[in-house]
Amino acid sequence: MSDTSSLRPSSGGRLSRRGFIAGTGAAVVLGGTAPARASAAAGPIADGAHVPVLVIGTGYGGAVAALRLAQAGVDVHMVEMGMAWDTPGPDGKIFCNTREPDYRSYWLRTRTKAPLNYFLGFPIDRDIPRHTGVLDAEEFAGITVYQGRGVGGGSLVNGGMAVTPKRENFASVLPTVNAAEMYDVYYPRANAALGVGSVDPAWFESTPYYQYARVGRKHAQRSGFPFVFVPDVYDWDHMKQEEAGTVPKSALAAEILYGNNHGKKSLQKTYLAQARATGRVAISPLHRVTSVAPAGSGRYAVTIEQLGTSGAVTATKTVTAGRVFFAAGSVGTSKLLVKLKATGALPNLNGEVGKGWGDNGNVMCGRANHLWDPTGAQQSAIPCAGIDNWTAGGAFAEVAPLPTGIETFASFYLSITRNPHRAEFTWNAAAGRVDLSWQTAWKQPSIDMAKTIFDRINSKEGTIYRTDLFGVYKIWGDHLTYHPLGGAVLGRATDNYGRLSGHPGLYVIDGALIPGNTTVNPFVTITALAERNIERIIATDL
Template structure:
């Protein structure tokens, strides 16, 4: 069904990652009307790219015709890899669901350069919500003691290294189905039953086949990612999940709540470039707005729209952390006799185990910041890339193969079987088979700052202040390589002292007051009730372990707080309201410098200064619209007026009042107010009225189709109009052809959409009858 350009929801959730998916489910389950706006595509099992041609398009940049899964960023001090798709980061994460250690919820922890890392929540606060998230995501530990999992070489090597170094080793909970149900018998490729809320993809899923492809998207559906769990449950509860909907602007809505503007992407197979700035913008209003577009996405939106939110904390953009992420490589492992040791990095899920190095907060001694080291597996094709990376070995083997073949040709050798020569060409595979990635994460220093630089997101963060942390982590990783009789390699980025994070955090951190954070302990933005940040951006410092579970638990806690403390009227009325919208086009002329609409039209026509508007008028609740004396609806659309600015000038905010009574009981007015931006980003307001009253003659059509317009400087409210500078004035009208088209644009939704249209029609015709009944009876008011 075609949706109105502006509509209303109880809750709009921007993004569908760990914070957004939990919020969508909790609010929908409570009976609220929830709309989720996700910029990326859905990815059912079997749809994740693997072939080179598809992988080359598996990146996110709509302006270049790319609508893929991965969104990669390069900042001055680090890089970042995040996701774009229904399910957010859960589509590409490595499934680890660890709780933040209790003593890592630090209080008043000093930071270099001033300030403190302070967590206003505790482990005890989050434990019930950790429990709730785990019940939904159903984690299982890697079944190392059972065949065929008991010979997983990388997991055994991690356990051995931890034991020899005296470090804690564990098999962390993973959001992966090794058995069809937790506690069941594990085996690869078994069918996974659907939960009672079903699965939004409607495709079968099977248990993990141990192919190391978690970070590329699981084509078996073995990952209990958010699309298979929270989002499927949210949709079952009535949430409206909209993919390829990218949010561009946020602002408080007149009368309360928030307005969200977004564009809808339409991917093309030809990778054609798109001027995304010209995509039509749509608007939805809501009582509560949840920002969960990820650390980078949410912070960017708030920075971009900062002018719309007066009093926003000066901490916006602060407390950025990469969660201590560091990737290194163990190479050429050997056994006790010096022979090749297989680490089999491509077998199993990406991560199966974790080694923990304690924090000073754990012991109360020293100043070491704690961390984890986890095995970082990879898909089999990465092993081929690794083998080909050994260029000298490849050239040597290729040279031998060519020489053998030339010798065979010259000697007319009768030996036609060449299997041994081909095996020698391929090599023994020891380079890749004896290697394993090590992924470290922990409590780095959250002193990064996110800001806009010429309209683009930038992050000012370096490894310098966190260098003692990284030095300790690299030393432990070297020790692990040493006890495995293996080589050790840093990431090539480390040469420039840069890292790449897959867990960016901060930017809109929690705090006890606006001087300390952007949001409170429940993620609500200080000074802006009903606006929430419920993703990695709200985290006030590194989680230290894989942060997904903590982000989800914070979101669950916030939603529970809202639902328990807020009035439940919205829930009681959710799903019982009906809405209506229609589109209206008017055209005419204006004259700059004129303050009188009739004079402005005459001069504007003579000087060829056209003005046109294309508006979608939406009554999100028809019952309220009809009952309210102001009969106010929201307006979205655009203004075109070459003398004020080229192209379509988007209406950032608008209102429409139908048949407002004045002092004269025989007159009604239809009122329009449109905020838009002209040349040089100058804010302008179009105010207009239709004067509906009974004059001699048949003037009903003229009254209801003629809009007297003034353009004012600034984004004004009615009380400001008298003092505002008049930029231009004129008249625009609905032409008969446009009116006939308008009749086809009425759209309704809700349980009684048809009834809403009838009530709207009765109001419209009833007001016309009150204004023109003397015309029908032949009488005249003296």
């Protein structure tokens, strides 16, 4: 699926203002004298502090903004609702295993809520201690949205599939953005900084850990579908060493849903590591922003709750910032902006805030294979391939692992589809919360598009759908999304570079900018768009 141009080095020859500033070491000062340089080890942000730039969230967009601002000489403080995830637990590991969820697994839940929550017809969720765990299963009417919680955001919990959309599909993703710039400059820049690579085809053919993907390839090709390798941010050499037994197993030990302890190149190892190394970026984990409001002289007052690991508020702080970047993820950013507009904290936000939200067309299913097509008891938790029927049927299906540790004879898939439905976040004043208007019935177009692949494969192979993975006699995982997008759409809630309407100095720089669908896994597009936007903001606003 990846355009080959996305794998080229970033084009050179142009010295941007950012590059000039970073190269000369000159500092960009926002709103007064230069403050003391930030430090990654400075500790939590203090009540009453003033920072030139506050970034809300540490996911893809926020990490890009922090790094590029720091390289331009700007001091940045990032606040993150989740934990730092830098301290091992009692078992010596930072993250728990997918097959054995514990207190580290879920964000403030007392029972797990696994995306695949049945097996052989039996519920598999279990009770856990309430803790600020790494995966949030946030429930709205009609849909559960899975999000990463911690320094690194969604990069902590996703499968790392780093896909650049096909160029011919880009206009449907971001119609107001220059595609040539994205494919010549910003996608290559994002792919390089994220550390994107592809599985060694020869190793793929020989390892038992991708037998499930080879079975998926055979079935796809026999039904006439293109089967494609998909780039990822996993360290593929590390995975080979995992198989050889020379390093601890990580992807090959089912580490994915609740974090990966070794091989995955999360943002902690890429953008955020580079940002910290500048000495200009500080991060406050377990800090949740509840309000942003004008404070005079072009600054903003930001109210922040500090959390304990039980979720209790341990302190409330007010800081001021010269500029604020909303990077709390599509849901987090959208919910906060909708609340701030409705309650009068940011009254000049326009009526597009909260609109244009979609699920990237996510829908899941499993197929029951014949006994002569085992998918393997050993399965890498990192997907590396997919089935492309986007042009003909509006669906791209990731051939996903089912790392139960036993032979299941099952092929499992996460599909991304061209679902047209868009929901809206609205403020529920009576309940004091933000609601989402998504309806489960809106998943039907996604099911229909996925069926253009799997009905044909089942017919060709003489197989059936599994009905024991999402409930009792239920085929489709139509209750969830891993890929929330939209809610503060580029060119509608913001200008064409993420500046929020009506409030100079406020920016959106995450997946909330993308109107509901990217045709593939979205984080490379989120990263590339952030690279584009922050370059313009540094050049023109600072």
